[in-house]
Amino acid sequence: MSSSNSGNVGIVIVSHSPKVAEGAADMVRQMVGNAVPLAWTGGDVDGGLGTNVAGILEAIEAAWSQAGVAILVDLGGAETNSEMAVDMLPEDRRTRVVVCNAPVVEGAVIAATESSGGSPLAAVKRSAEEFYA
Amino acid sequence: MSLDREAREKLVRALAHAVITHADELTSLDQAIGDGDHGLNMKRGFAAVLAALPGLADKPLPEMLKTIGMTLVMKVGGASGPLVGTFFMELGKALSETPGRAEFVAAADKAIAAVKARGRSDAGQKTLLDVLVPVQAVLAEGGDAAAIAAEASRAADRTIPMLAIRGRASFLGERSIGHMDPGSRSTALLINAAVATLVSEANS
Numbered sequence: 230m231s232s233s234n235s236g237n238v239g240i241v242i243v244s245h246s247p248k249v250a251e252g253a254a255d256m257v258r259q260m261v262g263n264a265v266p267l268a269w270t271g272g273d274v275d276g277g278l279g280t281n282v283a284g285i286l287e288a289i290e291a292a293w294s295q296a297g298v299a300i301l302v303d304l305g306g307a308e309t310n311s312e313m314a315v316d317m318l319p320e321d322r323r324t325r326v327v328v329c330n331a332p333v334v335e336g337a338v339i340a341a342t343e344s345s346g347g348s349p350l351a352a353v354k355r356s357a358e359e360f361y362a
Numbered sequence: 363m364s365l366d367r368e369a370r371e372k373l374v375r376a377l378a379h380a381v382i383t384h385a386d387e388l389t390s391l392d393q394a395i396g397d398g399d400h401g402l403n404m405k406r407g408f409a410a411v412l413a414a415l416p417g418l419a420d421k422p423l424p425e426m427l428k429t430i431g432m433t434l435v436m437k438v439g440g441a442s443g444p445l446v447g448t449f450f451m452e453l454g455k456a457l458s459e460t461p462g463r464a465e466f467v468a469a470a471d472k473a474i475a476a477v478k479a480r481g482r483s484d485a486g487q488k489t490l491l492d493v494l495v496p497v498q499a500v501l502a503e504g505g506d507a508a509a510i511a512a513e514a515s516r517a518a519d520r521t522i523p524m525l526a527i528r529g530r531a532s533f534l535g536e537r538s539i540g541h542m543d544p545g546s547r548s549t550a551l552l553i554n555a556a557v558a559t560l561v562s563e564a565n566s
Contacts, residue, residue, distance in 0.1 A: 313435055
């Protein structure tokens with residue numbers, strides 16, 4: 230987990246595998262440096278493959294930005310758990326967090342690149358989703 | 363329906379026992395068409411629910427159901443955590459401490475609608491909704507405990523020839539046909555455990 234206080238849209242990476250999530254975050258950092266708040270989470274609460282809501286909530290907190298947070302997920306449970314986490318956020322934050330329908334690694338790099346230019350949340354989400362559409 | 367503290371604890375233990383004793387079977391079902399973690403995930407979730415006893419059963423029924431739901435959301439790990447957890451949480455939100463059948467039917471309707479929204483799914487896609495929706499229909503029509511339990515088991519069986527449209531099994535396309543949906547099986551187990559406990563309470 231890591232973050233920055235750039236004011237750009239934050240990026241959260243959620244994978245069933247902590248290694249995939251961390252690796253994708255490494256790729257994002259290489260691309261955009263510390264220009265965007267970034268956090269990753271992966272694995273179930275026992276450390277096995279899976280995702281967990283508490284970990285996702287922590288990652289959102291770590292990558293929090295007033296501009297909002299874009300979440301990139303891999304497979305179904307990561308998406309469902311991320312949407313659950315978003316619904317559990319305080320109301321003033323809930324509307325500023327989106328789950329992107331994009332591949333987790335490529336989407337994270339593209340979303341972060343868009344964010345690093347100061348784009349708003351909707352544009353960050355769109356860029357991740359359109360690149361591979 | 364009024365459940366005293368002892369009955370609430372029995373209900374929690376019966377639900378957890380049903381899932382935990384069938385964890386290997388649920389995992390086998392999930393290995394056939396999913397990622398093989400359903401039994402382990404549900405077992406972890408219900409072990410955490412059990413660990414919340416005896417305090418959990420001190421809570422009034424609505425609060426107890428909400429707490430079970432939140433525990434499953436936080437502990438299960440797969441998509442089934444938010445799905446099954448949402449069902450319990452919404453049921454708890456909609457029920458009073460002493461619900462009658464009409465109130466229970468209305469609450470279950472709300473809870474099922476919330477599960478559909480959470481999974482962006484509906485009956486017919488080889489998910490737990492293929493048990494929840496037909497069982498709810500029997501409940502709403504006034505079916506007795508035996509009819510409700512029988513429908514839960516039959517509904518899970520009816521997922522065997524279904525093509526998966528949602529969830530990990532949908533990646534298999536037509537190869538998902540011929541296997542029971544693990545989420546439907548665990549949901550049927552939970553319903554049967556709840557019915558058995560409520561019947562024994564009503565008769566005691």
